[in-house]
Structures are given as structure tokens and as C-alpha cells.
Amino acid sequence: MEKICTISIATNWLGDEYTFYEDNKIERTYDNNSLSSNVTEWLEANQINKQTKDKLIRGCPEECKEKVMQILDYP
Template identity: 45%
Template sequence: MNETICTVSLSNGWLDNDYTFFANGKIEHSYDQHETKPNKIEFLDARQISESTKKKILEKCPNEHKERIKGILSLGDKNRT
């Protein structure tokens, strides 16, 4: 099992929108599409997360994990073409 670093919630209101970061660099995105539909889960690469969402994640990230999460999120930026 891979070590979980932290989960950052970008939820507003009733719908979940959570990003869980793992030590191996994987990112799990758990979200609700609609209040009557079940939670969806997808695994993302940092390149699949918009710059505005990355900024929101870093703003809400616990200080003790901020540098590590910033490193995971920037990995995708280095591979963009």
C-alpha cells in the first residue's frame, strides 16, 4: 500500500471535490458530479490538473505538506510540451 501524504478538499457546498496525494506521486481525485449521483474517483497525473486548480490546492494544503505537494504538482509542469 502506498503512503498517503494528505487530502485537500476543494468542495463548496454539497458536492465533494477532494484530491488525495500519495508518496509515489499519484493523485486521486474524488468528486460528485451531482448531488444525486454517487462519488466518482479517478487517478490523475499532475499534467491533468489545471493551473488554477493547482493554485487552489496549494492554498488549502496543510503547511506541513505544502512543499511536498508543490513538488508533486510541479512534476507535470516539467513534462509539458
């Protein structure tokens, strides 16, 4: 499974990273709180809200943007 890129949209002290793969898979690694960190879940594009998609596209490296937008079905 080939990785396209990882985008961090972390807030305050809690991590929140999305990794996009060539097979259109989206892996999210995040911290619920200081005691529950590096929780991993696999997401489909329709499970990510528009506000989060906006943040991901803003934080996306230019060379990956087109592919990530396709995976997220954005806009």
C-alpha cells in the first residue's frame, strides 16, 4: 500500500493526522486525550465532514493536492 502523504490538522496539544494511500484508503491517527493517544481508524471520504476536508486540503502539500482531492471527493 503506497502512501501519498500525511497531513496534520492537530489542535492544541492533541494530535490529529490523516494519511492518504494510493488505493484511496484514509488512515486517521489521533489523540482522544493525554491518556488515550495514537488511536488509529480507517475512514471513507463520506465519514469526513466538510470543515475537516477544508483543513486537510489547506494543509496538503501542493504536489499531492489533486490526488487527495479525488480521494476526499472534494469539493
